[in-house]
Amino acid sequence: MVLWPHWLVAVIIIPLTGAVLTPVVGRDRPKVASLWSLGTMALTSVAATMLIIRVAQEGPFSYMLGDWARPYGIELRFDEFSASVAIICLLGLLALMFSYRYVAASIHESRIPYYYSLLLLNLTGMIGFVVTGDLFNLFVFMEILSLSGYALVAISGERTAEMAAFKYLVMGAVSSLVVLFSVGLLYAVTGSLNMADISERLAGVTDRLPVMLALAGMAMAFMVKAALFPLHIWLPDAHAIAPSPVSAILSGLVVKTGVFGLLRAYQIFYGAGNYDLTGLNTALVWLGAISIVMGAFFAIFQEDIKMMLAYSTISNIGYIVMGLGLASQYGMIGATVHIFNHALIKATLFLGAGALIHKTGYRTLTDLRGVGKSMPLTCMALSIGAISIVGIPPTAGFLCKWYIALGAFQAGQPFFGFALVFGALFIFVYYIRMVNSFYFQQPTHPEILSVGEAPLSMLAPVLVLATLCLVMGILGRLPLSFIEPAVLRMLGTFGG
Amino acid sequence: MINALWNNLDYAASIVLFLIGLYAVIAKDNLIKKFMGLNIMETAIFAFIVALGVVDGGDAPIMGEGARAPFTNPIPQALILTGIVVAVSTTALALSLVIRIHKQCGTIEADELRELE
Numbered sequence: 001m002v003l004w005p006h007w008l009v010a011v012i013i014i015p016l017t018g019a020v021l022t023p024v025v026g027r028d029r030p031k032v033a034s035l036w037s038l039g040t041m042a043l044t045s046v047a048a049t050m051l052i053i054r055v056a057q058e059g060p061f062s063y064m065l066g067d068w069a070r071p072y073g074i075e076l077r078f079d080e081f082s083a084s085v086a087i088i089c090l091l092g093l094l095a096l097m098f099s100y101r102y103v104a105a106s107i108h109e110s111r112i113p114y115y116y117s118l119l120l121l122n123l124t125g126m127i128g129f130v131v132t133g134d135l136f137n138l139f140v141f142m143e144i145l146s147l148s149g150y151a152l153v154a155i156s157g158e159r160t161a162e163m164a165a166f167k168y169l170v171m172g173a174v175s176s177l178v179v180l181f182s183v184g185l186l187y188a189v190t191g192s193l194n195m196a197d198i199s200e201r202l203a204g205v206t207d208r209l210p211v212m213l214a215l216a217g218m219a220m221a222f223m224v225k226a227a228l229f230p231l232h233i234w235l236p237d238a239h240a241i242a243p244s245p246v247s248a249i250l251s252g253l254v255v256k257t258g259v260f261g262l263l264r265a266y267q268i269f270y271g272a273g274n275y276d277l278t279g280l281n282t283a284l285v286w287l288g289a290i291s292i293v294m295g296a297f298f299a300i301f302q303e304d305i306k307m308m309l310a311y312s313t314i315s316n317i318g319y320i321v322m323g324l325g326l327a328s329q330y331g332m333i334g335a336t337v338h339i340f341n342h343a344l345i346k347a348t349l350f351l352g353a354g355a356l357i358h359k360t361g362y363r364t365l366t367d368l369r370g371v372g373k374s375m376p377l378t379c380m381a382l383s384i385g386a387i388s389i390v391g392i393p394p395t396a397g398f399l400c401k402w403y404i405a406l407g408a409f410q411a412g413q414p415f416f417g418f419a420l421v422f423g424a425l426f427i428f429v430y431y432i433r434m435v436n437s438f439y440f441q442q443p444t445h446p447e448i449l450s451v452g453e454a455p456l457s458m459l460a461p462v463l464v465l466a467t468l469c470l471v472m473g474i475l476g477r478l479p480l481s482f483i484e485p486a487v488l489r490m491l492g493t494f495g496g
Numbered sequence: 497m498i499n500a501l502w503n504n505l506d507y508a509a510s511i512v513l514f515l516i517g518l519y520a521v522i523a524k525d526n527l528i529k530k531f532m533g534l535n536i537m538e539t540a541i542f543a544f545i546v547a548l549g550v551v552d553g554g555d556a557p558i559m560g561e562g563a564r565a566p567f568t569n570p571i572p573q574a575l576i577l578t579g580i581v582v583a584v585s586t587t588a589l590a591l592s593l594v595i596r597i598h599k600q601c602g603t604i605e606a607d608e609l610r611e612l613e
Contacts, residue, residue: 136575136578140578140582143582143586147582147585147586147589150589150593151589154593154596159600159601162593162596162597162600163597163601163609165593166527166590166593166594166597169586169589169590169593170521170530170531170534170590173534173586173590174518174521174534174537176582177534177537177538177541180541180545180579181514181541181544184541184544184545184548184572187545187548187571187572188548193571193575
């Protein structure tokens with residue numbers, strides 16, 4: 001069962017087919033659309049589980065589409081990093097479940113089937129993005145997930161939603177084009193589009209200028225996708241205005257595809273072996289550190305709870321990118337695991353915030369004062385998320401930040417270790433503000449004390465995620481040791 | 497330097513086109529113009545990649561009677577076909593967003609929209 005070779009194709013085909021059929025199946029029947037998309041995602045999760053079991057047993061494996069050998073055919077490659085399909089499927093399932101009640105209240109009924117269709121397409125794009133071994137396919141999947149992402153931001157129909165989506169679209173489209181340009185350059189230099197193949201051929205390339213240009217282009221473009229500090233301007237509006245389950249997916253997963261793209265670019269260049277990446281690493285570490293501080297700084301002044309969470313994403317992307325840039329074993333492991341853990345934590349927070357907004361109709365911290373008494377479970381989950389994202393042990397956020405800090409010392413750059421702790425303090429400040437207004441302040445609107453707890457279809461995903469935040473803190477060794485061989489293989493002689 | 501540019505005129509031209517598009521995206525206030533800039537950038541990249549596959553005196557790579565080497569590399573063209581599809585869908589989405597923005601705010605000038613916010 002586990003060894004059935006076609007799981008790797010199935011994990012893309014199932015959600016893609018499901019997404020295309022959703023508007024047909026769920027036409028005028030929003031409930032059917034919801035169940036259909038949940039079923040599709042459940043099937044996809046089965047395929048993803050099989051893949052992960054296999055990669056844990058025997059290491060990375062490939063699937064050649066149509067049995068065409070590398071470099072002629074298109075290769076799907078599943079390595080330890082691709083195991084992120086687990087978190088994509090998990091968040092996908094929970095967000096779809098959460099959407100059931102949420103979109104019924106906030107999106108026009110005729111749009112609901114399209115909403116599910118777009119959400120499934122977005123997830124398909126991400127799954128394809130992490131399992132493909134072909135650079136051009138990477139671009140195509142990136143476009144699938146970006147285009148559906150722009151549409152999902154606009155779907156809420158609120159007044160500024162289209163504007164936010166347009167801003168996101170322009171930044172996203174420019175960065176996608178730069179990726180395409182870099183892919184073209186790499187093709188021109190190596191004559192191949194297969195990542196592993198390019199990596200081998202790059203070692204023998206003597207004219208380094210176009211190759212470095214391609215690397216710079218990819219790094220820049222993926223930084224836009226990941227919303228690293230100076231290139232983040234599209235993120236807060238888009239993530240705050242989108243429907244909450246979409247915010248959870250965008251913030252938890254879609255920005256991570258930028259980081260993942262960087263990771264793939266690194267794989268190619270580390271694999272070639274003889275490229276000096278110190279310049280890029282230094283840039284990433286600095287930009288990461290600046291992102292951590294600036295993201296936290298902006299978040300402190302936000303009144304809107306979702307806006308605050310959106311800025312917090314910028315901080316956390318900073319942590320991940322910094323870990324990548326440190327290029328030491330611990331830093332890299334911490335960064336890759338933080339991709340996973342931050343997705344959990346941020347989804348908890350966004351879905352929790354979504355439940356609050358759904359029940360109370362308010363979205364600023366002042367208006368939400370006192371909500372801790374009327375929605376105790378949701379607020380408890382939000383508090384767990386807040387503790388996790390600050391990185392207080394024993395929660396999920398602690399271990400990866402600890403590893404990234406260790407990585408800074410291992411790389412001989414202790415300054416960044418301190419920057420990280422400083423950033424965490426900053427983050428602590430504004431999450432404390434949130435928790436404070438939930439529990440300890442007099443309500444601005446007395447009627448907030450009488451709203452009930454969120455419905456089960458919303459509460460369950462939030463609580464599952466909050467529990468996972470705690471569990472991943474305690475079982476933190478599991479992902480760390482899972483990803484370790486991949487990182488060691490990638491760093492090769494570099495990190496030691 | 498001049499010689500190198502002259503020999504790679506196609507590449508240089510697509511870079512210039514790309515920068516023109518980028519200028520429009522950054523500097524123009526009208527959302528449609530912004531988007532036209534983006535389309536210019538797209539075309540520039542497509543031209544660049546198609547130009548990669550051109551072989552001097554190359555023939556269409558269709559095997560069979562009368563086929564004679566050298567052949568033009570078909571892969572970049574196949575890639576760009578996909579790229580065009582992506583570009584078309586981006587354009588469609590952006591234009592529909594512009595229509596909605598105009599309906600809701602009554603303007604599509606970025607500076608006026610900023611004031612409205």
